[in-house]
Amino acid sequence: MPPQLPPTLRIHHNPDPTAPNRRSLHTTTAFPTPGTTIATFTTPLLALPDGPSMRTTCNYCLRTTTTELTTTPSTNPGSQSPTLTLKACTACQTAVYCGAACQRAHWKAGHKGECGMLARVRDVQGGDRDRALPTPAFFGEGEGVLEGNVEGFRADGELWRDFELQAKGAVVYAGLGEGWLGRAREVLCKIQTNAFNRLDADTGMTGIFLDAGLAMVNHSCVPNAFIGFDKRTAVLRTERPIQEGEEITISYIDNTLPKSARHEALRLYHFKCDCPRCKDDLDVYEVCRTSPHLRLNSFSLQPDLTKLRNPSIDKAKVSKEEIEAIYKKWKALGEPEGNDEDDHLKLAQARWEVCQPLVEAKMWAVEPLPTTISQLAMRWQTSYKMVVYALPLLCFVSTECDPIKLVAPFMPWRIKGVMAIVMLLAVTGEFTASGELATRCTHEGLVGTLAMADQVSMCEALLRLAVHHGSIGASEDWGVLKEAKAMLADLESLQGREQESRLLQAWAKDPEDPEGAAFFESQVLGPIKTLSSFAVEGLEAMLGGKSLVKR
Structure with a gap:
């Protein structure tokens, strides 16, 4: 039986047996505005947290005990969301719930089939509830239409052996006979092929989401839609205008990676992508130049559309090969095994060295260079000594990397980048007010810029960006958006800032408002650009062996 779909979607069947996509999702109406909700999916076959998060997440509604935004500084504890109190199922003592309603709903949704199995797993593991993994015993209506790619997985020896081991474990703990092994392997293949990863470290969201209808959507490295998750709901939104009858596509992977890396990431889906990005081997700058989203950046941290269309890069310095x-060389460097600062610094230095041809070509948005900078910024964000130096890096990524990689400013990752700057401005603002900044930072330009900047107005402008674009690209319950709204309300209540706030409100309402635009350019974008200009200098000093930190 075909899956039930929202009225805005229909399944298209391709009669060509050799076609890579035999089924696809198409719209039944036009969606001319980017960020528009195409459909919501509220009755998934599976929606569950991963093993490590099973004890901190309601196993039905998927609300988490963690705070809504993990980057919130300790100086603003009042804006954090209250934690949940979760109670365990009395029978298996493994699944946890935020209330009786969720427990009853989860029992009907499938827990009644897995409860005994989880109890047996717990008993075998000596009562270690944190190690027990949720194992869905049954699928609901719609599972039969899912593609499993069983033969493709069987050809992958290592992965197939892992599936066999998991299948045997599920069959044994479920009390089923060996005749169920094939069925269990098939279920695992279908989950691997069709489930979506709900991971969002900033909001504590983890786990998988599987809906038979949503699983029909095909991949493209230049998609026209994207998916967001809100607890037990998936929302399919437009990334660009979509015509009536047009096929809906999303990206299953990070579509900004080089072509070979994208194809390797798609290996487990058992198809070769032939989208325009892959056919012509377009890099992120080439995709950005012709993107229909460019004009939306007029209200962003990179409003210079000419720079997005004609970036100052030198492609002659580095070929696509x-x-x-x-x-590949960057990936081969691996990850540090522990949390030792010296190990992380050595890895960052090695990565920076590998990326030098991209640095010389000023191709800041081409991977793996943006990830090298972003990961170092995230590392410095949580470092007592380096937190001030993280700010120029985040400003640089938000102005030189993200607008090229993710052209639509309403994409969640762009909004998170803006919010990360807000959080660091809150921290450095306190350092500036207390006089501590000069004792922490040796860079005179950085100290001087922050000392002269109106950091409160900068925060307000960035929060207005986050609220505007977050309201387009995410649900109202998205933790990052809720945090932005709460912080903006706090700033708007401050006394003595009526003039500044009035100008920023005028700019947010109309980015071309003369007074508002001039204020944004001088008091917000100007300092952001100046801070960004210090990033490469700091990277070359730190990763070239020179310390930026005062001893």
């Missing part, structure tokens, strides 16, 4: 080799 060399970029592929750079990425």
